[in-house]
Amino acid sequence: MISLLNRNDGKLELDMAMSPIDFAQSRLLPFLEEDGWIVCGTSLSSWKFTEVIQQGDSIYVTGSDFLGTSLLELLYDKNSSDKNSNTSIISILKEIFRGMELVVQQKPEFQLFGPAQILVEKEKDSAETRLLFLPSTLFKRAIESRSVQEQGQILGCYCNPQLQGTAAVAFSQGGYLYKGLSGQLPFPELEEE
Numbered sequence: 001m002i003s004l005l006n007r008n009d010g011k012l013e014l015d016m017a018m019s020p021i022d023f024a025q026s027r028l029l030p031f032l033e034e035d036g037w038i039v040c041g042t043s044l045s046s047w048k049f050t051e052v053i054q055q056g057d058s059i060y061v062t063g064s065d066f067l068g069t070s071l072l073e074l075l076y077d078k079n080s081s082d083k084n085s086n087t088s089i090i091s092i093l094k095e096i097f098r099g100m101e102l103v104v105q106q107k108p109e110f111q112l113f114g115p116a117q118i119l120v121e122k123e124k125d126s127a128e129t130r131l132l133f134l135p136s137t138l139f140k141r142a143i144e145s146r147s148v149q150e151q152g153q154i155l156g157c158y159c160n161p162q163l164q165g166t167a168a169v170a171f172s173q174g175g176y177l178y179k180g181l182s183g184q185l186p187f188p189e190l191e192e193e
Contacts, residue, residue, distance in 0.1 A: 004116050004142055004154070005070065006060075013060040014049065014138060017145035023052070023059040028141060032061065036135040037107065039099035040128060044106055047132055066132045068121035071096060072154065075115055075179050089180045092120055092129070096176070099131040100169050108165050111136040112172055113143060114155040157187035 006013040016023060029052065036047040049061040074089060096118060103110050110133070112118075117139050119132040143154055158175040160168065178186040 004139075005119075007065055007067075008062075010065050011062040012065050013053070013062045014134070014142050016059045016061060016138070016142050018059050018141075019057055020054055020059055022145075026141065028138060031135070031137040031141075034135040034137050035107075036063075037103050037110070037133045038066075039102055039131040039133070042102065044102060047135075049135060049138060061138055066119050066121060066130075068119035068130065068132055071115035071118040071120060071176065074120065075176065092122070093173075093176055093180050095129040096120065096131060097173050099133070100173065101166075103133055104166055104169050111140070111164075112159065112168060113140050114158045114172075115176065116143075116154050157185050 004015055006015065016028075018026065032049050032052070034048065036049075038045045038047050047063060047066070049063040051062050053060050053062055071092075074092060077089075099118075100112065112133070113136065117134045117136075119134070121130040121132070123130070143151055146154070156175070158172050160171045163171050175186055178184070
């Protein structure tokens with residue numbers, strides 16, 4: 001599975017898969033100000049990437065750590081075929097769906113670009129689930145910097161670029177639910193495109 005995110009020194013890092021020159025030419029620096037969203041229950045708070053760092057030949061954007069697991073990892077968990085995991089992923093999806101709807105209701109311009117953009121943090125000994133929806137523009141650009149095959153593995157059949165707002169959310173929710181219930185992709189050929 002493709003890894004877009006790393007944790008390092010108490011920070012969440014998004015691998016832009018770009019050289020420093022490509023990053024500078026892409027004029028993405030102003031998008032550090034773009035909001036991502038943390039959802040906890042019915043509250044919504046802003047989360048942003050805060051700095052750009054270079055590691056080796058690649059650029060990463062970083063923000064405060066969020067200890068969650070991406071929805072992409074949860075959907076492709078090897079244990080998801082057993083009955084308890086299936087029940088667990090459905091309860092997580094319910095929380096994610098509420099969060100998606102809350103974000104799009106309050107911030108209709110926010111775009112979703114697949115399950116790797118959504119992080120889920122379930123507190124031990126707590127009923128609360130916290131969600132992080134990573135900022136759209138930098139996340140989308142990090143995906144576009146990868147090969148077509150990698151883009152297909154990250155986005156799969158979960159997004160329809162022709163849809164916006166609540167229609168885009170409903171399309172993504174349908175894909176997540178299908179994968180969560182069946183363990184299969186609704187349109188497996190799209191994962192390769």
